[in-house]
Amino acid sequence: MTKRFWRAGILACLISCVGVAHAQVSSLNVTEMSEAQIRQLSYNDLLQLSLEDLMTVANRFGMSADEILEYFLNKDVVAASKKAEKSMESPLSTTVISKEQIEQSG
Amino acid sequence: MRGKFLAMKRLLFLIVVFCLMGTSSLFAQKERFKALFIFNFTKNIEWPAASRGNQFVIVVIGNSELIAELETIAQTQRVGNMPIKVVDYTSLDNLNGCHLVYLSPSKSGMLSSLLTNVNGKHTLVVSDGKNLAAKGSGISFVQDGDKLKFEVSRKNIEKQGLKSSSALANLGIVVD
């Protein structure tokens, strides 16, 4: 028993090393956002955007039909090559089930 | 085998039903962004103090999806400090006192009679289609491939007694 807690303790220590550091405050910078981050923008966020940012978002998220299709059909997969790639390119037989699919189906 | 066929039949049925239902709603996302753009335009246009009333009135001609989207925005947002009222167009009469009018592509033919009616009445005319800003509207949405863009006519906006921001001209396709 002592050994297992000793081990758990070491991991807990490693984790607490994570600590709290300092960084610049990140504002809503839509040009640098990934597709996934853009998708997480709330409706309220969209209402507060400047016209320029709104255009960026609309053309990256709202309007590009191709990108929407890509998002559903050709998902990112990491497991087959240990780094992110499109499922169309995956060297192995792979399938990705997204959180949206899980939530929508049940 | 029977089970398999039954399963396939059921599936085909479902696909057909959903395809039929789906086509009508394909463009909902576009309407959402048009509504967001329209709301954003109000931040980039200045209405004279005289035209301000109790409500900011938006009249929509010929697009019920857009009305629904604008109403969602109206629930939480204001223009200046006026609450937003979204009105479904019934006749040229209810254009009186409206701040913004949106004209859908299918109703573009109405543009000239609309312009006569709102001339100089501090109404921003937003049309939807190519080359319509040159024909008198203030702003006109244009679809460029997958991208949603808009034409701007500063002259037409000024003619209505409104002021447009520089951002609007910088980001839009300026026609004059």
Added chain:
Amino acid sequence: MTNIPEALRMAPGVIVREKTPGNYDVHIRGFDNIPSNNMLLYSENMLTLLMIDNRPVYNYSFGGTLWETLPIEVSDVERIEIIRGASSALYGPNAVTGTINIITKKSTDKKLVVHADNAVGNNNSKLANVSGSFGVGEKLKLRLSGNYQWNGRFNKDHYYYGDGQYHPQSFFDEQYEEMKPLYKVKLEEDIYEKEPMNERAGEKFGANISGSMPFSEKVNVDFALGSQKSVVLSSALGNQWNPLITRDSETHYADLRAQAYGFQFQANYLFGERDYERMSKGFYIMEDILNLNLEYEYKFKNLTLRPGVSYQETFYDDSKKVDAAKHEGYLNGKKELSSLSYFLRADYTLFQKLRLIGAIRGDKYNKPDKNYFTWQFVGSYKINDNHMLRAVYSRANRGPFMADTYSNYKWETIPGYYNINWNGKQDLKLPVMDMIEFGYRVKPIKNIQAEFEVFRNTATDYSWFIPDSLKMYNVTVYPTSPVPTPVPGGLEGWISYHNFDLKVIQTGVSANVQVAMSRNLTMNVFGTWQKTELENFYPKSTFEILNALTIDAGTKAVMGAMIAGNGLPVGEVKATNEVKTTELVSQDHEATPSFYGGAGVNYILKDKWNINTTLYYYGKQTFVMNRSYSAFGTDEISAKTLVNLKVSYEFMKDNKVFVNVRNLLDDRSNEFAFADQIGAKFFAGVNLTF
């Protein structure tokens, strides 16, 4: 989907059977119930590696995955990645028929966001998931989550091997009471107290904290801590009477992942206790698992190299609840399985079209004390953006288990009179699978993506237990007519694990077509056709062999008596079982359905309504178990079509109400051998966000 294993029904090549409501059996591409004619244990999937954020979650005591003991639930899942086919060279032992990696949600926002998903259903089922994510300071982001489920049964009775019928709990109480003096059944515990009205299929609870901390652009640390506690009615490992048994589990884990300057380091530790069969003695264990993994990615022009090392150490200890001196447990003490692994993956792209991948991995185990090499060679050719061809040749192996390696259990069949010694073997060869696969992906138009794969898997070096020999002590032969009767003064048997010459060959095809009409309308259809054949299968069951040994030893005693004289003790006789090549058979294997697949359609109406229907189908299967005294060891599972429907309405941004119907057609047939009826489940619930 109300459960993680159920969600896997949306992917091609995965066979998911619901054993009891909420408890599942998951196989990739098949290899179910091999060997047949043995215990229900061998219908567990021991050949697929499940990971949560790359942390292996595997049951190293008997093999397989205990799905109810995952600390996370569907609401914690960001995505599930499934690799079909041998992938040990990438992820190590047990990734034989495939690998499933569950990637959990991370907090992305500094603002406090609380989600709650709750539903109630028929049979008193309840599901509750709550999570909160927030930022601490400028960089650290945390996510806390908790989940609870209570799943109710459709039938309140249980299958009894003795007569092939379902009986109420009271019937089993009588059986257990009768058997109690003979068998080691723990009847100190009142069954009714444990299982009120026998209505609960399972109850589980999990809690997790995860966080991520970017130190700089090149240094990032993620961690997760969590606990789970579960009690389910699931398939037994070795129970004599009843295929379903209550299994308890309580485990805790800590996981740390760090990325810095191309290095990726992961360390995780799990400890806890499990009782695989609450009613039988000897199935309680304490468990400790440590995994360490270090990889480095090196890029030079079109070549990416990824070398790494990995170490795993697992300890299982059953001494707390058994008398080790009497060999009451399987292990009777603390036992260790460990492995040290080293691997390299090379990924080379030529003219942006041709991609060549080679991966090789060596695993040095403490038991068996050997090196195992696995590999993977892939060639893919991108004809253009819309067509891709690929070929894979790979080898994978299963890892060793505690029970197979270390068992030293004394089964007191009749205490003081008939004992069977159950022994593991420390140098068993590990099952190995070779795979050849060809794949084609195509985007015929921009709304459709389709993929096809053809595969051939060959598995060898299987191992399982069979009786070796039987000894009779102090046999007296009585001159009964017409045949003399030998009466032993005591019996002792030996059962142990062996490798067999069995070769399992599987050939199959999978297809998956996804269609996205728009953001609002998406659908997919998929299916797998396969055929599995067994070559050189030794089909004799344990009890068949024991009966033959008893007759053999008895005959020897009678022969001995002819010399010594009737009525006199002949002393000791022994019979030994030999696996003869003439007894090996080749046959089609029918425990994997020849076709299984599904389809789904999702439709978003006016951005507020979401209508989703999914369909899952599997064909007929036959499970064959080994039973001592009955012909009721075979269960034919009939084909089943499951249709599910979920309709949700978003009444406010990120707040929804929903109804969810699973198995809409209410086909009540059992999906897993001898297990529960699974009928229509109805849920109504809310997803709330604050």
